[in-house]
Amino acid sequence: MENWLPITITIIIATIGFAGVFSGLPPLMGILRLGMFWMIIIGGVAAALGAVNLLQIHGIKVVRRGSGSIYSIILIIVMLGTIIIGISMSPQSLLYRFLFEFIFTPLSTAIFAILSFFIASACFRAFRIRTAEALVLVISATLVMLGKSTLGESISPYIPKIGEWVMNIPNSAGSRGILLGASLGGIAVFLRVILGIERGHFLG
Amino acid sequence: MKTHHVIFIAFGIIVIVAMFIPSSGKEASDKTMAVYNAIEKLPSGSTILLGADFEAANRAEMVPQMEALVRHIMRRHLKIISISMWDQGPMFAERILRKIGDEEGLTYGIDYVNLGYAAGAQSMVRLLKDDIKAVYKTDFSGNKTDDMPVLKDIVGAGDVSLMVDLSDSPSGPTTYLEQIQSFKKDFRLVCGLTAASVPPIMPYVESGQIEGYIIGLKGASEYEGLIGKKGLGTISLSAQSVGQAMILILILIGNLAFLWIRKIKGKENAELGK
Amino acid sequence: METLGIWIAALLTLAIGSLLWRQNPFYRLAEHILVGFTAGHLVVINYFNVANFGVKPMIKGGMWINVVPIIIGLLFYFRFSKRYAWLTRIPLAYFFGLSGAIGITGALDASIRQQIIATVKPLWSQGLIWGFIPALNINNIIILFGTITTLCYFFMTRPHKGIIGSSAYIGRFFIMVTLGARFGAVVMSRLSLLIDRFYFLMHDWLKIL
């Protein structure tokens, strides 16, 4: 039961999906549309998994009273507070919008913003142009950056054009090769799943 | 105080100082013009599908773009149906649509609607292609979509005149292409993207699947120039330039220092970065 | 209210920024608030989706079939039980089966077929140089050449020798151009966020800009 049931479900649903899309038969399409709608509900119901998981991890930390359990308490309070305010007052309410705009948004922007400092530091300390490849990478990055800034325009009117060209032509070519490879790889993973030989995708 | 602290402080100060340098927008690039023209040339009364597929973390790039695009669309009195594949986007869509909608004198539910978020990503979009109301039983505020005037003429997302996708990752436009355009070849897509997600979607632009894109704050500033409304995009231009120049200078100095150290201390120590 | 919000936002921004000095309690506090809110927000938004799309049509419209996806979704929560953890495989199986079929049928066209078609382009432009030399369309040639050599680099089961070897060598340079473009683009993105935060601190909070 543990092993054959999930695989069987995957195979049945995938078969209906492929048959529906490739044949376009109305009864199959009807089932498929219902299946797609169910995904929205399943995804919605599953969304609280992350919260329950956090509650578990940090709950244990609080119970054990280890170092930093104060942060865990704060995390749990914030999480439950958000849920209670959001559900009882709706996300359009003034209080929720206040929390979203003045607490959540600045925090999440700031955490990404400080990455620019780490980029600056990495460029100085780590970015050694030892090989021709690294040189190509730097030149490409330079042209793309200058091409999209007023600095590049003021050095020469051709720089934005060259930057655009690097982005449009060689980058498209390389990205397309990568994209084709990745799409084929994705199909391979899926086939291994429906053949029941991909390990571990049911463990995550 | 270590080397990286010195770099952090120097970098921070230079970017802050650069923000005081006044900046003005330059002419728009071809791709930005393509987005502008796509919206400009739509016949009046057309409906636009607006994707708010970004997270709060990337609001710096996405919100100026969204404001400029929504203002342009609303000035032309085109209808907007806003959707989102991720949970944080609708919060911004709601605020911006309502604000600019009020300024332009449009009515919610008749001229524009924010349908909000639905889980399911790819399958959600595939279902949306044929039937919007099959996905969204209600809008983001909980109003029933059944008798909403803005949704009267549009059955599926594939029927809209144009989609404008504001996305902070390549997966946004890719999903709409794979799930809608693959089955409806006349589905037109233009995007507003964070700078970081432009290179990976370039193959789709080169092939013509995506008609045009706005790139990051620079693109937002160009668009602000086109519609004549200054915002963060334009204000940020000089700081953006100086910051990028600083990054390039740091790469250069780092490498020169590396060569210099290697010269005086011998190769071994330099490899270890000492 | 607005002023209070700006003060809170500014202090939280600075708390995150303090990581640049080193790991400290302010940073950890801010970080935990962020993680808590992110998880909470996801629950809130999805709660209304499930309620409006699933439960209300069920209770008011008699769409009792909606009970099935809700139960399937709830099976996910058995992962917290040791004994019944295997039940989470049922929703996962559903998920893999459907998103696989939907994802692949979509990707086959947009990400494989259209990409192949777009690579096949005329290698010559219209007209001749000096009346007799055909003008090559350099951009189309680079696209063709770059796509093929990049694919060659990712050959895993063939040694990089001979023609595959030289193609793969060139392909690596195309990959480097791509990575360079991505690096440059990410720098621009992150800088934008930094500028946004600085602008907030100086314009909205300190009002010096």
Add this chain to the structure above:
Amino acid sequence: MEGTQTTLPIFVLFVIIAGIYIYNIIRARKGLNVNIRPIKGLVAIDEAIGRAVEMGRPIHFTLGISRFFSDTFAAFAILRHLASKCAEMGTYPIITNSVVTVHLATEEIVRSAYMASNYPDRYRPDMVRFIAKDPFAYSVGALDVMRQENVASNIMIGTFGSATLLMAEGGRILNTYQIAGTDDLEQLPFYFISCDYTLIGEEIYGAGAHLSGDKNVLGCLRGEDWLKIGIIALILTFTVLGIIGINAPLDWFSR
């Protein structure tokens, strides 16, 4: 339902792709020897272990925030290789994790690698540590561990999402010898600029399959190479046909 079903070329494409994969998986499972091309990053991993042994300092390994998926299994194979080498050479590996299920699996891998080696007594439970779930919290925490333990080398197979740079640059500040690999191409440039060796994209699958000998993955890699050759051949054929003025096959394919 108009516009819902796909066209014949798409169906043909699907049948060919699936057929080639299935054929190659069957061949590989029946014992066909699939050779993976030499991957420089694998040699570099041995160098990293050597460096740690020489300096008498530990070596750090992480899978990033990857959950159980293909890249995780490639990383597991590399970790198993690393753990047995460490056991033999007497250096101390530290593995930090951000996903609970992956954490449990890595614990088991390291323990069994030590038990299978000649020095099972060298195993210690604190080699594998759980840090935090959030990528940023994890990166900061893992860097703290690396600093306290004074690690010599840092091997990262998997992505950290947006925190990649934080982790890679942090390791650089600590002067570690860094090797990284991921199939997340958004984050790859950061590994490339801050690490000594980088495994690009599918190279990690190749490396993993080479070390673990997983027949299914090997078969898929072989099939993937066939398909890449097929795509290249298709592009070249259409181009040549276009030059001599025959457009019918491309028109059929674009239908």
